[in-house]
Amino acid sequence: MSVIPLGSSQLLIFDTMILSHFALADRLDVLGELLLGQPCATTTVVLDELRTGAKTRPELAGALELEWVRQLPLDRPGEIKSFGVWVRRLGATGRDLGEASVFAAAEHNGAVAITDDRSATRVGRAYRLSVHGTIWLLVRACGAGKLTEAAAGTLVEALRATGHRLPCTGTEFPRYVRQHGLL
Structure with a gap:
């Protein structure tokens, strides 16, 4: 695994899974402290997934209000095309759209995709994307x-x-x- 120093200027782009579990564990504050000074973002697709989840799990709402996480809309033609490519690569169903959006954003921003989805991680790495998780x-x-x-x-x-x-x-x-x- 590549080691990117903590505090590096390389952008980390978070998937739904990690943000939601830190929210459910009431540890988003700890995650924010660990990443202090590190550029972090997520996609509007991930935020939509969190918003939908917060309807039945109100604890997830905290993940929607993180000042240290920038929002990436993926609204430029190249980003939209890349999103479509990652949807196909991942065989994305409704559940995998967050990963596809994170991978497209990471690819376009030279960033690290952050997810704990093992199958998505394998696919991302097969296409030479930098993908890492919680551990x-x-x-x-x-x-x-x-x-x-x-x-x-x-x-x-x-x-x-x-x-x-x-x-x-x-x-x-x-x-x-x-x-x-x-x-």
Whole structure:
């Protein structure tokens, strides 16, 4: 995995999954602190998905009001075409439109797509897109001294309690990241 230093000027573009689980865990403030100074964005498609979800899960509304996340509309012809390409690549149904929009935005902005959707990640990487997820963000925060491994493990457990599927438990986090050469 490529390591982009925390605080790098490279834009991170977030998918629905990560923002929604941090919102459900009531940890959007922690995510914001970990990413302080890092340019972050999401797409209008992701915001629409969050808005729809907030109708039945009001906790998601917090993810719609993040001052540190810029909104990317994907309204220029090249972006719209790229979105269509990613919809086809991902085999996007109504559920995968957020990932397709994030990948199109990342491609057009030379950014990193942030998602924990494993199949979407595989497709994105097959097309040489820089795609990472929650564990990568936590590892970067640990490496920058913004988060201890124990605190990262606690955060992993809080996210898993919301139903977020991550590749390790909080207790396993230190061993997992070392076994995979992440830390």
